[in-house]
Every structure is written in C-alpha cells, then in structure tokens.
Amino acid sequence: MPLYELGLGSEKIHVIIDIGSYHTKIGFAGEASPRHIIPSYNVKRNNEVVNICDPKLSKSELADELITFVHAIYFRYLLTNPKDRKVVICENFLQTELFRETLAEVLFKQFSVVGVMMTPALPLSLIPLGTPTGLVVNVGYHDTSVICVYEGMIILQSYLSVELGTHAHLMAVQRMISESGTVKVGSEMKKASELYGDLDLSVLEDIRARTCFCGERPVELKDPAFTQSGVNTAHRASDMSYPMSDGYHLLVSGKIRERSVEVLYDGDGEDNSIATLVLDSLLKCPIDCRVELAGRILVIGGGSMLAGFDHRLKQELTALLEHPRFSKLSAGKLKFYKPNYFRNTMSWTGGAIMGSVEHLHDRYVSRDFYNAKGSATLPNWSSLAPQPKDSYQSTGTPSRRSSTPLRDFMSSPLSSSTLPPISNLSLS
Amino acid sequence: MxxxxxxxxxxxxxxxxxxxxFFCKYCVTLRCPKCVSHEVDSYYCPHCLENIPSAEAKSMKNKCQSCLECPNCTNILQVRSAQVPMVRREAGKVKGFGQFKKVYYLQCSFCFWTTRDVNQPDKAASNGPWIEPQVEDTWMIGIINYYRHLIQKEKVEMEKRKRQRRGSFLGSLGISDKLLPFSKLARSSFSMNLTGSGQFDENVLNNFTPVEPKEETEPADEKYYTNPGEPYHYASIASRINQPSNEVYYACDLKPNCTHLMVKRSQRCRECEHNLSKPEFNPSSIKFKIHQIALRFVPxxxxxxxxxxxxxxxxxxxxxxxxxxxxxxxxxxxxxxxxxxxxxxxxxxxxxxxxxxxxxxxxxTAQYDTESAIQDxxxxxxxxxxxxxxxxxxxxxxxxxxxxxxxxxxxxxxxxxxxxxxxxxxxxxxxxxxxxxxxxxxxxxxxx
Structure with missing residues (x-):
C-alpha cells in the first residue's frame, strides 16, 4: 500500500455516509464537512425517481436501488475503492430492519467493505460540540424528531417525532400561494392558482430557500398553547417578487415569507408541534436531568437552516412553559447551542470525528464476521441480545455507567437490558 | 405498447x-455489472482531460485545480481580461489616474455570473490564484485528539474494572485488594500494557473546553423584514449544497467551485478475480487494454x-x-x-x-474485398x-x-x-x- 494512502494508524481513511430522507451526506473521516451532499434518490433511465428510503420498496428492489446508489457514492462522488475501507453509517433512529439489513448486505456482499459501523445520527450531532449531554432537535424533510442524551447515555424514552418538517412547510407555502398569491401579467394582476395551479416541488423549494425566513412569535397571541392556522396573520416583512420560468413575476407576500413557517408551530392536529415535542421529550426524562437538558438544546437538520429558526423555537418554548400541560416540567433556563458547523451536516461531522478515532475497532462489524454469521448479528439499538464476542475485542461487556460517555454514545443501548424494548416506547 | x-x-x-x-473467459460465463467488482483505475478532469495521479487527486480532494465551475449553473468559468486605470493615491486620497493595467476575472459564459459579482478582487495574472487555500480547522483537530484520549482512558478503566472483578476471589478469602503488594499504580500500568498503546494524556482531557450553550438566540436579520432585495440575492439550495464546506445564504458569498474529477473504472470478475475490462490510461482514449465485453464473445x-x-x-x-x-x-x-x-x-x-x-x-476486411470467396x-x-x-x-x-x-x-x-x-x-x-x-x-x- 502506498504511503500516501495510509490514514492514521495502518488503516485507510474511513468513509462516512449519512443517509437522510431527502439528502445524503458523504465524505471521509477527519474532515469537518462532507465532500458531497447528494439527493437520496436514484433517477432511472426512464426518468423515474426512486427514493432509496421509500418504505414501499421490496427487499430485492431496495437492494437494486442501494447498489446503484452506493455505486454512485463510491465511483462518481468519492472516487475511491470500496474495498479495504471501513464505513460509518449515520442512520435514522427508526430505520426499518429491512433497510439496515439490505444496506449491510449490499455493502458487504456487493462492495466487500472491510467493516461497517451503524450508529444513530441524532446523538452523533453532539460530538462536534464536545458535549456528552444535550437535547437534539432534528428538523428533517419529512419529520422532526427529538432525543435527549445525558452524559453519553441515550434516553430512549425521550425519542419523539412528528410529521412536521420541510415538506410540511413547502405544502404551507403552496397553500398560501394558491390562496392569495398573485402574478403580474402586463399591467393586471392574476391569481397564481389560475395561472400555475399546483407549483412544482422544486420551484416551491426554491421559493422557500430564497424568500422565506422564520419570523418572531406574533406578540398579540394570548393563548400560548396552540395557535390556529390563519389567526396569526400579523406580519411586517415586505413582499418579494419571484421570477417564474415563463418570465412573469410571482408576488411572494410578506405573510408567506414570514408566516408560512407557522405550520411547524401550529401543530399536526393532534396537539403536537415542534415546540411541544421538545417539552414532551423533556417530560419523559428523569426529573433530575431536565434542567441540564433544557439548558443544552441543539437544533439541527436542513429544515432548521431558515434564518431565525432557533430564536423562534425558543420563544415558542418559553411561551409553552407557562401552559398547564407543562406545569410539572421544571426545566429551568432554556439555552441553545450555536453549532460550530452547518446545521444540516452536524451528524455527519460527528460521524467523521468518530470515524477518525482509532481504538474503536470493536464498534465495527467486520466482513469476515458478517459472512460467517449473516445479517442477524447486526447490532441494533433495540436488540437486547448480548454483544457478539467474536467481532468485538474481548473487553468484556461495557458497564452501564462508564465514567466516560463515549462508549454508550457510540453503541446506543446495545448492551442495555435495563432499557425497554421498542414496543414499550410510546412514540408520538 | x-x-x-x-x-x-x-x-x-x-x-x-x-x-x-461482460464475458469472463476464465469462468466461461456471462457476468452482469452487478456480478463484477469495480475498481478505480485512473483519475482525470472531465473538462481539461488531464490525467491526475492518484496521490495528487487525494490531496486535492478530487478536484481539478485549473478548471473552475460557476457556483450557479456549474458551467466552466472562463478567464476574462479588462483594462483598468491605475489609481494614484497620495495620503489616502485619489490624486488622479495613471496608466492602464490589465486585470483578470472569471466569467461564466452561460449565465454571465462573474467573480466581480461576489466582490472577489481582480487578479493580476490570468492563472489566479482563484481559490483561496483552505484554513486548517483547529477545532476539528483538537476535538479528534480529545476523543482519542477519552476513548483510550475509557479502555484503560474498563480493563481496570475487569481485573478488579476477577480479583474478587481474593475478597472471598477475606483479603482485600488493597492489602496486596501490587499497588493501584502497578495494576493500572499492567492493564495499560495489556490494552496495547494505552497512552492517554489527562491534560488533554482537562484542557478541553466544549462549546457552551447560550441563553440568547439570534432572531432573523432585520434585513429580511425590511429590505429583502431580490430572490437572486439569495443562494439556491442547489448551489448551497454544491459547496458543503461553504454553505451560504447570500448569493454574494458564493465562490467558484473546482471541477470534480472523474475516474476510469476497471472491472474484475468476482469469482475468479480476473480482470474483465481495463481502460487505457490516457483520459481522451476510448480504447481498452483488456476488454471482455459480452458483445465480443457471444453471438x-x-x-x-x-x-x-x-x-x-x-x-x-x-x-x-x-x-x-x-x-x-x-x-x-x-x-x-x-x-x-x-x-x-x-x-x-x-x-x-x-x-x-x-x-x-x-x-x-471482408467488406472491402471485391471478390470474397463465398462459402457454402x-x-x-x-x-x-x-x-x-x-x-x-x-x-x-x-x-x-x-x-x-x-x-x-x-x-x-x-x-x-x-x-x-x-x-x-x-x-x-x-x-x-x-x-x-x-x-x-x-x-x-x-x-x-
């Protein structure tokens, strides 16, 4: 092996893949930002778009799609041989078993990687901050999820998610445009809904990225709990005109720009919004952790890249704390982390730090072990089975409370017989 | 239909x-692209068709240093020259204009984006430097080092605990661990030897300060409310994620991208490990050194x-x-x-x-023969x-x-x-x- 290919120690630099439901972040260990952020879908020859996270895919279809996807990751983006390199997968917490197993099969059988570490993405995002404690709010494309990590221990009960994310925001923008959007055609104003009907998702996304931001909490609201859609119309942002592909200008009103994001705080109809999610999650934590967790909130995910997002979340949380629903919550002062890397790639960066630390060999499932034992041995955060001794160095079973948090951080409750299995978890 | x-x-x-x-001559069977293993063969820039040695490609993060892309439309930027008068200054005040000077900037010939749009100063030479060298991320180096020591410390402690647990039979005999001549220090050093490179520096762990959370958060800039400008003043999602190390809100913060390299791949049979296809080294050549595609072997x-x-x-x-x-x-x-x-x-x-x-x-050659022997x-x-x-x-x-x-x-x-x-x-x-x-x-x- 040539000298320049040597990473730290005697191994090649690991590949870090963070598969999100909309964008996938890929790159090499030890780097602060991913090399590429690519869409998590394949475009087929007939221009059909297949999202690799689509739960409707059957095992063989999923395997086919993953092979194409991972092939592109290695040979189009990272330009490296998959052999001889270990892979760190930052995975979604509630990833289906089918997806994990298929991904592992594809990586081991098709690409013959040396080792794979699958680790939950949310807690990883605390690693670049250097803190073992925190409450992570991930605003993704389809949903927003919250998890608490205390001294390196993932508090599983605190995992909550709600189907509010960038997609819900885009839909709100669409709704508001078709309600009140106008287009200037010549000297007269026409309704956008008549001219365009439903806008393309990519256009909506561009409108959202270029015009929308997160306004401050409307002051006139008296009931701090739940605002009804349409009530909080007050806005002070000025209008913008967005050029459409046909040359006309769509008037994006200040209301859309400032208040379309309200949908994330209005709730999903079942009294769940991003803000209640955070507090509900705190409620599920032991009471003596709450003050510390509330003082260490980290907001990540592509959806939180809107200007003023965490400021608004804080205002919402402060208002909600006075609501009777959360009167029992003794949260103390709310404090937010200002991430030192981009919010949408925080988990990836955490994975990159973990991938560059040697002495973590025991966290990887090796190819030989996988080939010998099959996919059933993939460690799973919810699996209550003891660790496979052969693959891990015989350091014994890690104790539940080690003085340093990292082990639990990395493993998730791999060896935890004290934590409830998934069926006992009450997810929103 | x-x-x-x-x-x-x-x-x-x-x-x-x-x-x-593909057709594997050695296994005498057909192989589909999923039954062969692919390997990176050589790197090249798809624009200038320059062959890049793999060591250079790795150190340059798979980017071509000479070809630059428009951050908006990813077309190749071209160098433009302009004549600007030299400004004569005296004591900070403009005193008049002197001779004309030739300066260079980059322009996209497709969408007319220029480096002047993002206030990048014009260069005196046509070859740049257009890309600023990346600043070393000291936080990243520090934090990796911190976690390295932390894990090492944890391993040592784990080992220590294990020894203590094993030694518990002495306790059952009524002899405390502490009474044994092997002091705590000796035990820990022994266990460190067991774990291999069990060196960790307590100072690194103590001197590390994690990021601290703050009570105040930043509201959206007042500019968003009162003076948002035009949509094109903001970067699109595509151009943001095109520069993962420099994700920006405003279009004026975009920088030219280096062209991403491409690779020529060689294929190998998974069963017998023979090479099935190996392209020629030269990026502009479409020929192959080894070319066992099925079309050449199967009717x-x-x-x-x-x-x-x-x-x-x-x-x-x-x-x-x-x-x-x-x-x-x-x-x-x-x-x-x-x-x-x-x-x-x-x-x-x-x-x-x-x-x-x-x-x-x-x-x-048969098609060029005027009288080919017709076989029966x-x-x-x-x-x-x-x-x-x-x-x-x-x-x-x-x-x-x-x-x-x-x-x-x-x-x-x-x-x-x-x-x-x-x-x-x-x-x-x-x-x-x-x-x-x-x-x-x-x-x-x-x-x-």
Missing part, C-alpha cells in the same frame, strides 16, 4: 441487454422484421444472429429450460430451427433468409398463446467457445479446447 427487447441472462439470473454484459441475437402477430396462429418473425468470433460458429437453439425464471412468463409457442445454424466467421453453408431455405458476412438472418415461427398483453419468447443458445488456456511457455501452449456455452435469451416481441 411495450418496447421490444432482447435480454441475455447473466449467471446470477439477471436479464440484461447484451451490451451491458448477438436481434429482431429483424416483425410479423403481425395473432393469437393462436403461427407467423414468421425474422431474427438475426451475428458472430463476433473469428471462426465459423455452429449455433444450436434449444428451448428455454423450465428452471429459468422467465419460463413461467412465456406466452408463445415457438418452432425453433431443428438444425444447427452455422455463423460465418467475423472478418473485418448448405442452408435450409425454409429457415435461413439471408446471409451477409458474419450475420445470419433466419425465421422462427411464433404462435402467441394469449389474446392480449406482452408476447414473450425465450430459448437457450448453445455454441462452442474456444477457450485458450494461457501459458507462460509457448511450447506448453495447448490447442484451444471447446467449451459449451449456453446463455439463455429472453425476448419481448411487443404486445398484442
């Missing part, structure tokens, strides 16, 4: 057009002329077989084995030629329609068994492949031995 297609079956059972398949079956298909009636459909090898090739057509997955999808009854079809050898193949005029060089056109009677839907047929080709056993010494070179190759072919003839 479904399209007609002819697929060959790979050894793994996947059906694919012949052009996508190619094509549909020539469709007949109108009616359910329950035989009609004559013309097909052709092309011989890629340099020797006459007798080919037999056999019915599809019922173990094949496509067997249950067949919707026709077909009458395959009962006799062997002999395909003439491929001769690249003793063809059955009922089956063989035409014969031109190495291509044979023939008829198969097809009877669709369904009244609507896809018309599919399948068969097995059987021909002899002359397998050369390569040997280092020429005197040991054996005569080619004939190996039967029997690829399965599935055909969709459209729908009725």
């Amino acid at each position: 479904t399209e007609c297609e002819v697929n060959y079956t790979c050894a793994c059972g996947k059906c694919m057009p012949l052009i996508h398949l 190619r079956f094509r549909i020539v002329k469709m007949a109108s298909l009616t359910s329950g009636e035989f009609s004559k459909v013309q097909f052709s077989l092309t011989n890629p090898t340099e020797y006459n090739l007798p080919v037999e057509l056999l019915p599809l084995p019922d173990s094949h997955f496509f067997y249950s999808k067949l919707t026709t009854e077909i009458q395959l030629p009962s006799k062997e079809l002999v395909l003439a050898a491929r001769d690249d 193949f003793d063809d059955d005029p009922e089956i063989v329609v035409a014969r031109r060089m190495n291509k044979l056109t023939f008829v198969i009677n097809v009877k669709p068994l369904v009244s609507s839907g896809d018309v599919t047929m399948g068969f097995q080709l059987k021909y002899k492949y002359k397998a050369m056993t390569p040997s280092i010494r020429p005197e040991e070179q054996k005569d080619p031995e004939d190996v039967n190759v029997m690829p399965c072919v599935t055909v969709v003839l459209g729908s009725i």
Whole structure:
C-alpha cells in the first residue's frame, strides 16, 4: 500500500455516509464537512425517481436501488475503492430492519467493505460540540424528531417525532400561494392558482430557500398553547417578487415569507408541534436531568437552516412553559447551542470525528464476521441480545455507567437490558 | 405498447441487454455489472482531460485545480481580461489616474455570473490564484485528539474494572485488594500494557473546553423584514449544497467551485478475480487494454422484421444472429429450460430451427474485398433468409398463446467457445479446447 494512502494508524481513511430522507451526506473521516451532499434518490433511465428510503420498496428492489446508489457514492462522488475501507453509517433512529439489513448486505456482499459501523445520527450531532449531554432537535424533510442524551447515555424514552418538517412547510407555502398569491401579467394582476395551479416541488423549494425566513412569535397571541392556522396573520416583512420560468413575476407576500413557517408551530392536529415535542421529550426524562437538558438544546437538520429558526423555537418554548400541560416540567433556563458547523451536516461531522478515532475497532462489524454469521448479528439499538464476542475485542461487556460517555454514545443501548424494548416506547 | 427487447441472462439470473454484459473467459460465463467488482483505475478532469495521479487527486480532494465551475449553473468559468486605470493615491486620497493595467476575472459564459459579482478582487495574472487555500480547522483537530484520549482512558478503566472483578476471589478469602503488594499504580500500568498503546494524556482531557450553550438566540436579520432585495440575492439550495464546506445564504458569498474529477473504472470478475475490462490510461482514449465485453464473445441475437402477430396462429418473425468470433460458429437453439425464471412468463409457442445454424466467421476486411470467396453453408431455405458476412438472418415461427398483453419468447443458445488456456511457455501452449456455452435469451416481441 502506498504511503500516501495510509490514514492514521495502518488503516485507510474511513468513509462516512449519512443517509437522510431527502439528502445524503458523504465524505471521509477527519474532515469537518462532507465532500458531497447528494439527493437520496436514484433517477432511472426512464426518468423515474426512486427514493432509496421509500418504505414501499421490496427487499430485492431496495437492494437494486442501494447498489446503484452506493455505486454512485463510491465511483462518481468519492472516487475511491470500496474495498479495504471501513464505513460509518449515520442512520435514522427508526430505520426499518429491512433497510439496515439490505444496506449491510449490499455493502458487504456487493462492495466487500472491510467493516461497517451503524450508529444513530441524532446523538452523533453532539460530538462536534464536545458535549456528552444535550437535547437534539432534528428538523428533517419529512419529520422532526427529538432525543435527549445525558452524559453519553441515550434516553430512549425521550425519542419523539412528528410529521412536521420541510415538506410540511413547502405544502404551507403552496397553500398560501394558491390562496392569495398573485402574478403580474402586463399591467393586471392574476391569481397564481389560475395561472400555475399546483407549483412544482422544486420551484416551491426554491421559493422557500430564497424568500422565506422564520419570523418572531406574533406578540398579540394570548393563548400560548396552540395557535390556529390563519389567526396569526400579523406580519411586517415586505413582499418579494419571484421570477417564474415563463418570465412573469410571482408576488411572494410578506405573510408567506414570514408566516408560512407557522405550520411547524401550529401543530399536526393532534396537539403536537415542534415546540411541544421538545417539552414532551423533556417530560419523559428523569426529573433530575431536565434542567441540564433544557439548558443544552441543539437544533439541527436542513429544515432548521431558515434564518431565525432557533430564536423562534425558543420563544415558542418559553411561551409553552407557562401552559398547564407543562406545569410539572421544571426545566429551568432554556439555552441553545450555536453549532460550530452547518446545521444540516452536524451528524455527519460527528460521524467523521468518530470515524477518525482509532481504538474503536470493536464498534465495527467486520466482513469476515458478517459472512460467517449473516445479517442477524447486526447490532441494533433495540436488540437486547448480548454483544457478539467474536467481532468485538474481548473487553468484556461495557458497564452501564462508564465514567466516560463515549462508549454508550457510540453503541446506543446495545448492551442495555435495563432499557425497554421498542414496543414499550410510546412514540408520538 | 411495450418496447421490444432482447435480454441475455447473466449467471446470477439477471436479464440484461447484451451490451451491458461482460464475458469472463476464465469462468466461461456471462457476468452482469452487478456480478463484477469495480475498481478505480485512473483519475482525470472531465473538462481539461488531464490525467491526475492518484496521490495528487487525494490531496486535492478530487478536484481539478485549473478548471473552475460557476457556483450557479456549474458551467466552466472562463478567464476574462479588462483594462483598468491605475489609481494614484497620495495620503489616502485619489490624486488622479495613471496608466492602464490589465486585470483578470472569471466569467461564466452561460449565465454571465462573474467573480466581480461576489466582490472577489481582480487578479493580476490570468492563472489566479482563484481559490483561496483552505484554513486548517483547529477545532476539528483538537476535538479528534480529545476523543482519542477519552476513548483510550475509557479502555484503560474498563480493563481496570475487569481485573478488579476477577480479583474478587481474593475478597472471598477475606483479603482485600488493597492489602496486596501490587499497588493501584502497578495494576493500572499492567492493564495499560495489556490494552496495547494505552497512552492517554489527562491534560488533554482537562484542557478541553466544549462549546457552551447560550441563553440568547439570534432572531432573523432585520434585513429580511425590511429590505429583502431580490430572490437572486439569495443562494439556491442547489448551489448551497454544491459547496458543503461553504454553505451560504447570500448569493454574494458564493465562490467558484473546482471541477470534480472523474475516474476510469476497471472491472474484475468476482469469482475468479480476473480482470474483465481495463481502460487505457490516457483520459481522451476510448480504447481498452483488456476488454471482455459480452458483445465480443457471444453471438448477438436481434429482431429483424416483425410479423403481425395473432393469437393462436403461427407467423414468421425474422431474427438475426451475428458472430463476433473469428471462426465459423455452429449455433444450436434449444428451448428455454423450465428452471429459468422467465419460463413461467412465456406466452408463445415457438418452432425453433431443428438444425444447427452455422455463423460465418467475423472478418473485418471482408467488406472491402471485391471478390470474397463465398462459402457454402448448405442452408435450409425454409429457415435461413439471408446471409451477409458474419450475420445470419433466419425465421422462427411464433404462435402467441394469449389474446392480449406482452408476447414473450425465450430459448437457450448453445455454441462452442474456444477457450485458450494461457501459458507462460509457448511450447506448453495447448490447442484451444471447446467449451459449451449456453446463455439463455429472453425476448419481448411487443404486445398484442
């Protein structure tokens, strides 16, 4: 092996893949930002778009799609041989078993990687901050999820998610445009809904990225709990005109720009919004952790890249704390982390730090072990089975409370017989 | 209306057009792109077609340093020159203009984005430097170091605990650990030796300060409310994620991108680890050093002329077989084995030629010959329609068994492949031995 290919120690630099439901972040260990952020879908020859996270895919279809996807990751983006390199997968917490197993099969059988570490993405995002404690709010494309990590221990009960994310925001923008959007055609104003009907998702996304931001909490609201859609119309942002592909200008009103994001705080109809999610999650934590967790909130995910997002979340949380629903919550002062890397790639960066630390060999499932034992041995955060001794160095079973948090951080409750299995978890 | 297609079956059972398949000479079987392992062969820049050594490609993060891309539309930027007057200053005040000076900037010839748009100063030389060197991320280095020591410390402590647990039998005898002559220090150093490079520095752990959370958060900039400007002042999602290390809100913060390199790939058979395809080193060359694609080894079956298909009636459909090898090739057509997955999808009854079809050898010079010796193949005029060089056109009677839907047929080709056993010494070179190759072919003839 040539000298320049040597990473730290005697191994090649690991590949870090963070598969999100909309964008996938890929790159090499030890780097602060991913090399590429690519869409998590394949475009087929007939221009059909297949999202690799689509739960409707059957095992063989999923395997086919993953092979194409991972092939592109290695040979189009990272330009490296998959052999001889270990892979760190930052995975979604509630990833289906089918997806994990298929991904592992594809990586081991098709690409013959040396080792794979699958680790939950949310807690990883605390690693670049250097803190073992925190409450992570991930605003993704389809949903927003919250998890608490205390001294390196993932508090599983605190995992909550709600189907509010960038997609819900885009839909709100669409709704508001078709309600009140106008287009200037010549000297007269026409309704956008008549001219365009439903806008393309990519256009909506561009409108959202270029015009929308997160306004401050409307002051006139008296009931701090739940605002009804349409009530909080007050806005002070000025209008913008967005050029459409046909040359006309769509008037994006200040209301859309400032208040379309309200949908994330209005709730999903079942009294769940991003803000209640955070507090509900705190409620599920032991009471003596709450003050510390509330003082260490980290907001990540592509959806939180809107200007003023965490400021608004804080205002919402402060208002909600006075609501009777959360009167029992003794949260103390709310404090937010200002991430030192981009919010949408925080988990990836955490994975990159973990991938560059040697002495973590025991966290990887090796190819030989996988080939010998099959996919059933993939460690799973919810699996209550003891660790496979052969693959891990015989350091014994890690104790539940080690003085340093990292082990639990990395493993998730791999060896935890004290934590409830998934069926006992009450997810929103 | 479904399209007609002819697929060959790979050894793994996947059906694919012949052009996508490889043929492994050593296993004497077809291999699809998923049955071969791919390897990075050489790096090149797709714009300047410069070959980049792999060490350089790695250190440059797979970017070409000389070709720059527009951050908006990813077209290649071009260097533009302009004449600007030199400003004479005295004590900070403009005193007048002197001679003209030639300066350079970059422009996208497609969307007219320029480096002047983002207030990047013009350069005195045409070759830049256009890209600022990346600042080393000290936080990242520090934090990796911190976690390294932390894990090391944890391992040592784990080891210590394990020893203590093991030593508990002494406790059962009523002897405390502490009374033993091996002090705590000695034990810990012993366990450190066990764990290998068990060095950690307590100072690193103590001196590390994590990011602290803050009580105040930043509201959206007042600019967003009162003076948002135009949508094009903000960067689109595509240009943001195109620069993962420099994700920006405002378009004026975008920087030119370096062109991402591409690779030439070589393919290797997964079973026998022989190389199946290896491109030439030169990026602009389309030739190969090793090129075992199936098209060069397997007779190619094509549909020539469709007949109108009616359910329950035989009609004559013309097909052709092309011989890629340099020797006459007798080919037999056999019915599809019922173990094949496509067997249950067949919707026709077909009458395959009962006799062997002999395909003439491929001769690249034949088409230039004025008088080529016409070989006599003793063809059955009922089956063989035409014969031109190495291509044979023939008829198969097809009877669709369904009244609507896809018309599919399948068969097995059987021909002899002359397998050369390569040997280092020429005197040991054996005569080619004939190996039967029997690829399965599935055909969709459209729908009725």
